[in-house]
Amino acid sequence: MKNLIISVIIISLWSCTGNQKKSNPISPPKIDIEKELAGIEDLRSNFVLALKEGRYxxxxxxxxxxxxxxxxxxxxxxxxxALGNERGMFPYDSIxxxxxxxxxxxxxxxxxxxxxxxxxxxxxxxxVELRNSFLVILKKVDGEWKLHREVGSSVIE
Structure with a gap:
C-alpha cells in the first residue's frame, strides 16, 4: 500500500511537470515611437491651423x-x-x-x-488670451491619431 501511494504521487508529479509543450508568449506589435509622436504632432499642427484659418x-x-x-x-x-457657440466644440479663434x-x-x-x-x-x-491646462486622450482610427477625450482646466499648475 505504501509503495502504491508513493508510486501514485511520483506519477502525479511527473505528469504535471513532464512532457508539456512550452508555448511562446505572443509579443505585442513593435511600436515606432518616433513615428507615432510625429503623427500626434501632425494632428496638433493640423488642428491648430484649421482653428486659426477658421475652418471649423x-x-x-x-x-x-x-x-x-x-x-x-x-x-x-x-x-x-457663449460668444463662439455657433462654432461648436471649439469656439476660439486660435490656440x-x-x-x-x-x-x-x-x-x-x-x-x-x-x-x-x-x-x-x-x-x-x-x-483675449486665456490660459489653461489640458489632458487629452488620443485614439488611432484608421491609422490616424484623433482627439478622443479632453479635460481642460483654467487652473495651471
Whole structure:
C-alpha cells in the first residue's frame, strides 16, 4: 500500500511537470515611437491651423465621432464659449498648445498633457488670451491619431 501511494504521487508529479509543450508568449506589435509622436504632432499642427484659418467644418477630421470634452471653466471661458457657440466644440479663434508630456500607451491609444494659450475676440472686438491646462486622450482610427477625450482646466499648475 505504501509503495502504491508513493508510486501514485511520483506519477502525479511527473505528469504535471513532464512532457508539456512550452508555448511562446505572443509579443505585442513593435511600436515606432518616433513615428507615432510625429503623427500626434501632425494632428496638433493640423488642428491648430484649421482653428486659426477658421475652418471649423474641418475639425471633425481630427476628432473621433464619439469624442467627449470637459472644457475649462470660469467667467472668461464662459464668455468665450457663449460668444463662439455657433462654432461648436471649439469656439476660439486660435490656440497655442504647449505639451509637457506625450505618452504612447499602445498601438492605438496615447495621451497628451500640457498647457495652452487660447485666443478669442470678445464682444468689444478685442483679442483675449486665456490660459489653461489640458489632458487629452488620443485614439488611432484608421491609422490616424484623433482627439478622443479632453479635460481642460483654467487652473495651471
Amino acid at each position: 467644418e474641418d475639425m471633425g477630421k481630427w476628432v473621433t465621432t464619439d469624442a467627449k470634452t470637459i472644457r475649462a471653466g470660469g467667467p472668461d471661458f464662459d464668455e468665450m464659449f 497655442i498648445m504647449m505639451p509637457t508630456e506625450t505618452q504612447i500607451m499602445n498601438d492605438s491609444m496615447a495621451y497628451d498633457w500640457g498647457s495652452s494659450k487660447t485666443y478669442y475676440t470678445n464682444k468689444d472686438g478685442e483679442k
